[in-house]
Amino acid sequence: MKTGVNDSLQVSKCRRRSLFTVAVVTSTLLTPFSVEILNAATPSTVQLAQKTVSPATTTLRVEDLPAGFEEIPSAFKPQLAAYLSNFVPLLTKQNLQINDYFVYVNRDTLEVVSGFTTTIPNQPLSLLRFDANLRQVEQPQYWQQLFTKLQPQIGVAAKLLEHQPNRLNVGNSSAGATLAIGALNQRAQVDIGSFRRGNVGVFTAVMSLNHTTPQASLQELATKLDSRIVQATANSRGQRSEMRSLVK
Template sequence: MKTVVGNSWQISRRSLFTLAVVSGTLLTPLSVEISNAATPSAELLTQKTVSSATSLRIEDLPAGFEEIPSAFKPQIAAYLSDFVPLLTKQNLQINDYFVYVNRDTLEVVSGFTTTIPNQPLSLLRFDANLRQVAQPQYWQQLFTKLQPQISVAAKLLEHRPNRLNVGNSSAGATLAIGALNQKAQVDVGSFRRGNVGVFTAVMSLNRSTPQASLQDLATKLDNRIVQATANSRGQRSEVRVRN
């Protein structure tokens, strides 16, 4: 019995790790068109304050989720460090990368934030890139591009647009993916609030309705960005007054 349980747990661990890798790598190409231009020094305080206060937290998730085991983190980071230059063709700064798992339901919530240069052209490029999420051919091309880089076979089975009602601009999609001889559902989305870009996904095995709602999580992140930005502006105003 212990052997059966042990083997089952190993399969569960492998499934969770694969879900985390696949969902993480699906997020990075959403920012292909983000400019890598230098950001004015006057915005550095805002960026630092916002990025440290906008991560998804464990209390934002339904009961049963936990942070990914620390043993997996170096592997996830290694995958992302390889994928970001491959898919974006630039050094994209990732802030607050998060991964949470539910071992009972085999769900993974992952995502990250990035700071967009606060320039009209950069913001327009980001918004234009969001519209790709609604196009099935974009995901077909992405899977073809990613396949040599992923250690397990994965293919896109279905695509449905799934609009997010958050931020200044947003887009989302629900994907059905075949991997590990199972069917996984991925709710993936991205939005922009000011010059902060957010990419997040909820990936699940054997569940048509994930326990974690992408819309709910995106709303919590959006509210947190709004609050962090307001706090940052207050700090800058206080610094000016003191000077």
């Protein structure tokens, strides 16, 4: 009986390590991917625009996900935050504004959903650059170069096995890709994508160690986020219009 309990605990520890690794690799991909796109969209002399919508109204919530998902355990958050903080200085000198960072996990399926929103300078050139940069997501060579660039910092031997474009149908502009990654003698699938609605940029990813189709659909999650941004923007405009009427 004792041996059975020990074996069960060992399996549980292995699953927790795998879960954290999945979260790390997913966030490792998502963070530099977004920074490089935003870096090109934002001239170094331009400060990010003021928020036009409240971050609390545009984030992905746990109730948006299939049953079984929860926020990443609090014990992992300091490790993950410290890990990710190493990447931004490697890729850009700009003070880019990242809002609403979220990570949700399913302990049973070892599936991770992560992402965040950001504010893009509300200027035509910056918006055009952001849209143009989204196209590189669909190019296999972009991901090969990104893996090579980040491998020394990842801390996990990860290799890009496959890539295929997976365009999102959402926002004013969008792009996505499905990646197959080899890590820790396992094969992981990552659906990763980005879109822009107005001057709000969204980056999100779904990663699973299973060989089955992920429970969380990137398209469905992006659609929920897009609808929330549209509604929040409309509410914000209505409030500003009401304030102007009161001033008059």
